[in-house]
Amino acid sequence: MAQKGIREVDAKQIIAKAVGQLSAGELAFDDRIVLVTPETDLAALPKQYPWLNTTKLVAKPDQLFGKRGVNNLLAVDKTFDEVKAWIGERMNKEVTIQQTTGKTTGVLTHFLIEPYVPHDVEYYLAFTSHGDTDTIHFSTQGGINVEEAWDSVVHIDVPVLAQSADVRVAKKLPKIPNPEMVARFIEVLYRVFVDYHFAYLEFNPFTFAGGKLVPLDCVAKLDDTAAYQCAEKWGAVEFPKAFGTTATKEEAYVKSLDEKTGASLKLTVLNPKGRVWLLVAGGGASVIYADTVVDLGYAKELANYGEYSGDPTTELTYEYTKTLLDLMTREPDPKGREKFLIIGGGIANFTDVAKTFTGIIQALEQYKDRLQKNKVKIYIRRGGPNYKEGLEKMRKVGERIGVPVEVYGPETHMTAVVSMALEGRK
């Protein structure tokens, strides 16, 4: 949604093309780069990219994570044969990487290969957005230690109402050789940032070789809501998932349901052995229910995060509920304790509450035996059109399938059912 990271390969290719076009061929951005996936025939690549055999190369994973040098995932100044071997050893292997936000484990599936460019200078350049201004950040001390040299970074603010083509930066740059050319590059790259709807763009570092700008490392996010006006500018760009977030079978199934409809169905399994399962309507409400479980000190018992909203059909609600109930009732709690299913939600605007419960009820009936065996207790809280009928239906299904069900309407605070379940509080 909105800001999405893209692969370094895609970013560099989009930008190389755009720089050529926007500067009418005056400026050049090195566009030599290849993406390698598990399907790529490495041996066949030099035919299409002859420079692979004539230059020394750099290879690294291209999966939306940085600090590849620190994590020992960077091959520099290698021949193509060496790169082939290097990638071959790592392709489809699981690795754990250290990032500023913590450790992440995932499988390596995408690598990039580009020319190794020996260089003297390492510049830092980034473009960011903040409400009514964009900021251009530039430093002559780029590289992995730029954060320590943050005082050296020049910040140039550009009002969002300015014309991107009129922005001039030469006078604001620190002392550097060839300042006009560097300024021209920054100005054109800023236009690319604006016109191509980048939400974030960073080259750390970049250098110059033979009059061309060579991006040694690039991080980019696009604003994917602009896709409808950028089809040609972006080409066949891919929006990969963050590294390490591989979906379980059930999560993938819910995602496939979500993609089939205008409604929204989301599921993230946190702890399949957790005793609190959330089946909550609405994006905002679902976060608050999960918050409340955590805030009351039961984070370890929280089994899932998820939501359904946008008026899904009975069939979709049934499939979604079934997926959740299946996960929930695979094994009873080892200590024989109760499990809680919280069917929550705020006060709906226009959604017919009784109708949305139909699919849930069908799934509950189907899982009757497993719900009983797993000592599941169901708490329901919902408001909105026809909620009384909906709650009554839920109460009755509880009686029918022999599973304890408690129902509450708008007169009860939205998350009160969480504390009732977890703390026996009324």
Add this chain to the structure above:
Amino acid sequence: MAKTKLASYELFSRDTQAFVYGNQTRAVQRMLDFDYLCRKETPSVAAMITPERGGFEKFFWGTKEITIPKVMTIAEAVKRWPEADVMINFASQRSAFDSTMEALATDTIRTIAVIAEGIPERQTRIMAATAKQKSKWIIGPATVGGLKAGCFKLGNTAGTMDNIKEAKLYRPGSVGFVSVSGGLSNEAYNIVARATDGLYEGIAIGGDAFPCSTLLDHLLRYEQNPAIKMLVCLGELGGTAEVQIAEAVKGGRIKKPLVMWVTGTCAKVLPGEVQFGHAGARAGSAAETADAKNQALRDAGVVVPTSFNDYHEKIKQTYDGLVKKGVIKPAEETTPPNIPMDYAQAVAEGLVRKPTNFISTICDESGDVHNYAGIPIDEVIERKLGIGGVIGLLWFKKEIPPYAREFLEMVIQIIADHGAAVSGAHNTIVTARAGKDLISSLVSGILTIGPRFGGAVNGAAEHFLIGLRGQMAPRDFVDHMKAKNVNVQGIGHKLHTLENPDKRVELMKNFAKAHFTNTPLLDYALAVEQVTTKKKNNLILNVDGCIGVLLVDLLKELKFTDAEIDQMIKMDLFNALFVLGRSIGLMGHYFDQNRLEQGLYRHPLDDILYDVPDRPEVVG
């Protein structure tokens, strides 16, 4: 209209006049219902701006119906209704930017609610900066809007009238509320209604990363408004808006009691980058997490509960404290008028019933798939029931066997056209050449069908049945008809004789002999033919006659009763087959004349006998 000038911190009043951009009739009705519930005298919607079509649209005002004008451009709207200063923009993600910028450029529109979700962030930022430059307000994008209790409601805010009544939004209370999420605003209004004397104003700023007006913008507005005594806010993880609020409280820019909670505290236990529903809801740094923001607010002196669970309680305590201190004098209760239930809803809830004026027993288009006599159309196609099968379903209300379908289709093919000289085709051609359209030309041809042209199908069936049912010998039947001075319909042809038979008749006869178990009426007609051809050799059973008698035989095969068959004859069902088939040919003639660009036809004078007397006889 007499309008009180709004204070800078007020966006709406009871006099507010708004434009609704987009053909959102339901949203407009909901706004009018809210107005009515607030006992306002004038609807708050001045006009709808619908680029596709101007005119008027009907709405309910209580139980009465009123009209709201529709104009096609913002320029026309602001010219005709200069007093309207609000626009609710329902334009899509793709066009909302242009219409919002146009509205910002007008002199009179001051506040714009942008409903669309997924407007590119750069466009949103340009809208926001432009609004700021012009001291205007944008609420949104990606919002349901907001409302001022007892005064004015933006679009679909607050859901159904039941919700609105439950949350007492028809009269102002003392609480200014602002949230990111619109989905939760109902929940919040409900909490406010239960914990306090009610809402004064509520705004949902929308979940984008760059909302055009922020939580703080609205809180500062509420701070200046003397009618608002306490503030309630619901924030979200991601961004720094809540941190700015903490600073505003610390810096003394917000002095009124503020109860606030930032949602998303669960993010710390979620893996990787789980994106919540809102584009802005993603913590990029430690300072943007919900925990950090809740703590910053707490440190600044804001009333922050320990979890959302205590939100209600904290609001109530704060409110009760203000009442105790005499800051708040609880708003008086009023009783809102009743809003009549929409007929459709009453039907859905089983509260009303009415007799129908029409009945259909041959098809039903009210379900998911249209059906013909109960068979869904996709099944009709899959089972290849064909035109013959469809006629069976829609004319006879029966699924008929393959040979019957084939026979009906054969008849249609045979009678599709009989050349340009016959009455029907002639009329169609003359009409087409007079420059008339397809329907006029077709109808002009069809109108000639009757007892003398084409109508013999029905007549033949009727006549031969008299003989057969009366068990008259063929000769007696011919004499009987002669005595009544009636020509037997379906007998006689210009050229064809027994020796030189009509191929089309032979085809039908052979088909019937091969596929029908019995052909009693055909057999009878052929016996009659033996009699008539004795008189004159071209008095044979012709095409119309053959179709007529074979249709009767077919219906008998299909087990229709005599009474049913008589009813079909009486209502021209047999001729219908002729009309259907011949329409193919008539339309062909119309297209032919048009392709040939034939001019107006004028009949030659020498082909008309003029026998007009010198003077008319004078009578009377």
